Amino acid sequence: MRSFTYERAASAADAAQAVAATKGAKFIAGGTNLLDLMKLEIERPTHLVDVQDLGLDEVEETEEGGLRIGTLVSNTALSAHPKIRSDYAVLTRAIQAGASGQLRNKATTGGNMLQRTRCSYFYDTNMPCNKRKPGDGCAAIRGFSRQLGVIGISDSCIATYPGDMAVAMRVLDAVVETVKPDGTQRAIPAADFHLLWGDTPHIETALEPGEIITHVRLPAPLGGQHFYSKVRDRRSYAFALVSVAAIIQDDGTGQVAFGGVAPRPWRLPEADAQLRNGAAAVVRVAFADARPTEDNKFKIPLAERTLAGILAEARG
Numbered sequence: 001m002r003s004f005t006y007e008r009a010a011s012a013a014d015a016a017q018a019v020a021a022t023k024g025a026k027f028i029a030g031g032t033n034l035l036d037l038m039k040l041e042i043e044r045p046t047h048l049v050d051v052q053d054l055g056l057d058e059v060e061e062t063e064e065g066g067l068r069i070g071t072l073v074s075n076t077a078l079s080a081h082p083k084i085r086s087d088y089a090v091l092t093r094a095i096q097a098g099a100s101g102q103l104r105n106k107a108t109t110g111g112n113m114l115q116r117t118r119c120s121y122f123y124d125t126n127m128p129c130n131k132r133k134p135g136d137g138c139a140a141i142r143g144f145s146r147q148l149g150v151i152g153i154s155d156s157c158i159a160t161y162p163g164d165m166a167v168a169m170r171v172l173d174a175v176v177e178t179v180k181p182d183g184t185q186r187a188i189p190a191a192d193f194h195l196l197w198g199d200t201p202h203i204e205t206a207l208e209p210g211e212i213i214t215h216v217r218l219p220a221p222l223g224g225q226h227f228y229s230k231v232r233d234r235r236s237y238a239f240a241l242v243s244v245a246a247i248i249q250d251d252g253t254g255q256v257a258f259g260g261v262a263p264r265p266w267r268l269p270e271a272d273a274q275l276r277n278g279a280a281a282v283v284r285v286a287f288a289d290a291r292p293t294e295d296n297k298f299k300i301p302l303a304e305r306t307l308a309g310i311l312a313e314a315r316g
């Protein structure tokens with residue numbers, strides 16, 4: 001690991017200023033993703049700004065009847081929160097499908113949203129990777145792509161956003177709240193937070209340099225039945241081949257987002273509108289522009305079967 005300097009920030013604005021002031025600085029929260037990448041020298045921050053003292057570790061109720069989750073709320077605490085379990089169960093299920101108990105104890109809400117979108121070649125510094133080094137090429141495009149993206153990808157990178165929690169955040173229409181280094185605040189809808197990167201796969205989110213996540217806001221409860229179904233190569237401790245987050249109302253309408261298929265949690269309003277017509281209709285619309293490889297084309301029928309299982313369970 002390369003040497004770096006370290007400080008603990010006392011407020012979100014201080015943290016944002018500290019990261020903006022030092023070239024190559026990064027925030028660190030639970031460290032479960034960043035430290036892994038630093039040990040491999042894939043991430044080489046010159047300076048770490050630790051956000052653990054910011055006090056943003058509460059879940060509060062909002063005036064609109066929703067919840068505001070502090071960025072430092074751990075994945076374990078969030079999934080166990082009584083209001084999350086009762087009114088946003090899709091989030092509890094998605095978080096509990098991710099990583100391991102130990103990792104979830106340490107991982108934070110903001111850090112989870114910002115885990116790197118990556119593939120196995122990204123970890124192998126002997127292989128070309130546009131995400132690690134812009135302009136280097138992509139080893140995955142003609143390589144082993146079984147785990148990788150089928151839609152929203154580009155000729156520069158076909159990695160998928162690997163997280164579970166953000167797929168539930170997308171189906172819930174969450175909003176990410178931030179502070180910029182100049183102190184101004186922003187609210188970024190989950191729909192716009194993870195980018196479709198085109199030829200700049202190293203830029204994964206809408207955050208500007210030094211901008212810090214302070215909260216993630218949930219709307220008032222949406223009702224309905226909540227589902228998160230994750231299909232993977234092992235029953236635990238593995239990223240999704242395909243995951244489906246869905247909220248289904250009594251009349252069969254609802255919303256659905258897919259994980260493991262694209263650079264961001266994949267949701268299209270026009271696909272939501274097909275829910276009453278069944279899983280095949282939803283998937284036909286959601287994946288109309290898919291560009292799968294021979295290795296990963298199985299993901300599209302897998303998404304359909306996974307959603308069909310959810311819809312059957314919702315019907316009872």
Ligand SMILES: Cc1cc2nc3c(=O)[nH]c(=O)nc-3n(C[C@H](O)[C@H](O)[C@H](O)COP(=O)(O)OP(=O)(O)OC[C@H]3O[C@@H](n4cnc5c(N)ncnc54)[C@H](O)[C@@H]3O)c2cc1C
Pocket residue numbers: 026027028029030031032033034035036051071097098099100103106107108109110111112113114115116162163164165211212213214237238239240
């Ligand atoms: C073996 C393993 C298996 C895993 N399996 C899964 C899985 O199945 N599903 C899943 O969803 N996840 C999985 N993960 C990922 C895990 O959930 C993430 O590592 C974790 O959520 C990251 O949170 P953190 O607080 O530790 O982030 P950190 O590692 O501290 O930070 C991650 C990134 O976010 C930035 N950051 C952190 N906080 C902020 C903030 N407030 N504002 C701006 N930037 C910030 C950091 O600079 C860094 O770039 C796995 C991880 C490991 C190591």
Ligand code: SF4
Pocket residue numbers: 117118119120121122128129130131132137138139140141156157158159201
């Ligand atoms: S798919 Fe993306 S992350 Fe993987 S090697 Fe290609 S550019 Fe790198």
